[in-house]
Amino acid sequence: MSAGEKSAIAAGLMGCHSCNLVSRVPxxxxxxxxxxxxxxxxxxxxxxxxSLARTWALVVAAAICYVPANMLPIMxxxxxxxxxxxxxxxxxxxxxxxxxxxxxxxxxxxxxxVPLAKLIILVYLLISVQRRSQWRPVDRTxxxxxxxxxxxxxxxxxxxxxxxxxxxxxxxxxxxxxxAGAIFFGAVVVITIFAAMSFDPRLIWDNLESTHDKPAV
Amino acid sequence: MSGKSTAxxxxxxxxxxxxxxxxxxxxxxxxxYCRRCNTVLHRSVRDSLDRTLxxxxxxxxxxxxxxxxxxxxxxxxxxxxxxTLATGVIDLYRQGMWEIALLVLxxxxxxxxxxLLLLIYVLLPIKLNRTPWKLAAVFRFLQNLGPWGMMEVFMxxxxxxxxxxxxxxxxxxxxxxxxxxxxxxxxxxxxAALDPExxxxxxxxxx
Numbered sequence: 427m428s429a430g431e432k433s434a435i436a437a438g439l440m441g442c443h444s445c446n447l448v449s450r451v452p453x454x455x456x457x458x459x460x461x462x463x464x465x466x467x468x469x470x471x472x473x474x475x476x477s478l479a480r481t482w483a484l485v486v487a488a489a490i491c492y493v494p495a496n497m498l499p500i501m502x503x504x505x506x507x508x509x510x511x512x513x514x515x516x517x518x519x520x521x522x523x524x525x526x527x528x529x530x531x532x533x534x535x536x537x538x539x540v541p542l543a544k545l546i547i548l549v550y551l552l553i554s555v556q557r558r559s560q561w562r563p564v565d566r567t568x569x570x571x572x573x574x575x576x577x578x579x580x581x582x583x584x585x586x587x588x589x590x591x592x593x594x595x596x597x598x599x600x601x602x603x604x605x606a607g608a609i610f611f612g613a614v615v616v617i618t619i620f621a622a623m624s625f626d627p628r629l630i631w632d633n634l635e636s637t638h639d640k641p642a643v
Numbered sequence: 644m645s646g647k648s649t650a651x652x653x654x655x656x657x658x659x660x661x662x663x664x665x666x667x668x669x670x671x672x673x674x675x676y677c678r679r680c681n682t683v684l685h686r687s688v689r690d691s692l693d694r695t696l697x698x699x700x701x702x703x704x705x706x707x708x709x710x711x712x713x714x715x716x717x718x719x720x721x722x723x724x725x726x727t728l729a730t731g732v733i734d735l736y737r738q739g740m741w742e743i744a745l746l747v748l749x750x751x752x753x754x755x756x757x758x759l760l761l762l763i764y765v766l767l768p769i770k771l772n773r774t775p776w777k778l779a780a781v782f783r784f785l786q787n788l789g790p791w792g793m794m795e796v797f798m799x800x801x802x803x804x805x806x807x808x809x810x811x812x813x814x815x816x817x818x819x820x821x822x823x824x825x826x827x828x829x830x831x832x833x834x835a836a837l838d839p840e841x842x843x844x845x846x847x848x849x850x
Contacts, residue, residue, distance in 0.1 A: 434656035441656030445843040585800025592731035593717040631660040
């Protein structure tokens with residue numbers, strides 16, 4: 427870091443999360459003061475409150491839900507008396523076997539790979555912040571931006587179940603029912619989105635400045 | 644006036660790494676990046692207000708069509724089922740899956756509709772040179788809604804579901820499907836055209 431580069435917190439300033447206005451905060455760094463943005467009235471925080479603890483809690487909750495989300499069937503297809511349960515992975519294999527490999531790849535990435543990658547990356551970011559790592563902060567920030575952007579696409583399987591349930595309801599002839607796996611899967615998607623939101627990427631950078639001015643987290 | 648404007652530009656703290664820096668007044672269509680972590684700090688859009696407003700109103704019309712007509716029909720051995728966006732939610736609820744029903748209802752219907760309505764609520768008065776009631780709170784709420792509107796993901800879901808069902812029966816696309824597909828592009832356009840600074844500047848001028 428070159429001389430003269432200073433973070434807002436080190437300068438006793440705070441940027442508003444909502445409108446980006448930078449304002450001076452009364453008190454010493456205003457860590458626990460009820461500061462409010464003078465322009466838009468949003469609550470000001472130098473860093474997201476309890477970022478590490480909240481993110482850890484959400485990551486653990488999501489990891490727990492990830493197991494039943496993949497083990498339990500997400501839907502049951504009944505066609506002419508034959509019932510067949512589908513898990514996330516068997517849905518991907520179905521597409522693959524039927525020659526739709528581009529779509530199979532998309533669903534595999536969105537439903538299996540992305541949630542897992544999100545959890546692993548968040549755990550890595552959390553540990554790297556807690557160990558005060560100074561290693562490649564630009565890339566770590568980029569990783570964070572990536573998981574924040576791709577998380578929503580995991581919802582695709584929930585929508586597939588919804589649409590299939592709505593379309594196929596011909597009684598004994600053919601019907602589709604959503605199963606418990608879908609609830610756990612939905613929970614994984616929602617919880618990981620909240621986990622990414624609660625992580626504060628500025629913590630990655632605080633470690634680089636901690637030699638002169640260590641902000642309390 | 645936006646933020647603390649000085650001769651060298653606007654003072655900003657990067658929202659990803661907290662670095663304090665001055666960003667210069669940009670040309671329309673220009674982008675400012677954080678010096679340290681490369682995050683986009685500000686993106687200025689030509690005619691942001693007019694473009695966003697036009698696309699949002701178009702989006703609202705498409706949204707109404709997309710939700711009023713069936714978007715897919717499923718034909719099997721002479722029996723036909725038609726679905727609108729909302730029927731999936733209702734069927735899930737009937738099957739006892741209210742958690743999923745609620746999640747789908749929020750992310751594919753309620754949030755996109757709220758986004759469209761609130762954007763019009765915020766931008767139309769600004770266009771007419773007025774300040775809407777509770778502007779800051781409404782716009783902040785709108786920003787927080789952002790990640791929860793998932794219509795483009797829903798569109799991918801439709802594609803996957805159709806491919807899975809096509810062997811089982813005949814799938815007939817409905818009118819709503821086309822307006823739904825258009826809506827996704829219009830929403831993406833509106834999101835890209837919106838420069839939040841035009842809203843916050845309005846607020847600054849009121850204080």
